[in-house]
Amino acid sequence: MAGKTKIPYTPDFGRVPDEMIPRPMLTADIINTFLNDTSGKRVRIVTGTRGSGKTVFAESVCRQIQNEKSWISAFLNPERDMLRDLAAALCGRKNLKEMFTAAKINLSAFGLGPQIKGVQPETDPEAALAKMLGTLKRRRKKVLITVDGASNNSSTKLLISALQGFMQKDLPVYLLLTGLYDHVRSLQGQETLTCLHHIPLIPLTPLNTGRMEESYARVFGLDSGTALEMARQTKGYAVAFQALGYFTWKNRKEPERAVAETRQYLEEYVYERIWSDLSAEDRRVLYGIANTPDGSVASIREYLQESSNRFTPYRTRLIRKGIINGDSYGVVRFELPLFDEFVLKNYPPE
């Protein structure tokens, strides 16, 4: 690390970090289904809790697809007018603007192309996009559209409904959606958005422990035992991996202080938001789990005085949200590091 000034870890959201732990299997799986297109399914949906790495993952898929011959990828922000942004993204690609002009698609009303003599300007972005995609199809090009942080808002619904129409016309569009579990479920619940129905949600799994250990050992010159211990502390939670690296860099001689600052960062910037998204019942169940150190479902239910029938749906939902893990039979554990302590501190005891 001698001589380096830039801190290689960053706990900021939405930024591709220098020390990035790849997710090769998941990435290859998603990219291959798009590239091979044999399943007929052109939509993939990735979910994960806040800070699990959805934006970074989506960006890396987008970048890799962009490197494929004949693929174009557009990364869209659901807070904006995505139909317009998609048209702009296509026009921004090398040679495509000229291709659309040559195909006599007049995009001047959107400020995306020149006036074309004798051709009416397009005024409806959806109709314009259909023509643009038709042109791309004739050139055997395909377009991956990524909507990162999708929710049930009007911009997302408009875009997906348009894409669905394009897919029905066999225009070459593919969609990668990422979002929080509740948000994408609510989108999937929209009756008219049939292209989202029955698409299995792909959860972002924790980062690989060995790769995290390797990163800490290399960056801080640590022996593998110490680096492994640090990696385990993060539980593979992407933002915790960055935060622990960042605060360890800042407090190199004081590992305890690094852990305390990491905890503070997670609590203030991440867990408070996760907590505020949860229902009162989810919080009560989490309090029961935090109060049952062995994680046994039977003990948790006893503590909460809940029947199995009532407890199971809570358990399932909290697993899908990426907050608890239920991989071992009869046991649940917190997926996020130090979240149990956060729950104990923040749940108001009656």
Ligand SMILES: Nc1ncnc2c1ncn2[C@@H]1O[C@H](COP(=O)(O)OP(=O)(O)OP(=O)(O)O)[C@@H](O)[C@H]1O
């Ligand atoms: N594969 C990865 N390897 C290492 N760090 C990662 C990885 N993916 C994400 N991170 C780090 O984790 C943090 C959160 O990442 P990101 O912004 O992608 O999360 P998110 O799931 O999109 O969160 P939100 O739901 O709030 O949008 C960032 O600091 C980022 O640098």
Ligand SMILES: [Mg+2]
């Ligand atoms: Mg994000």
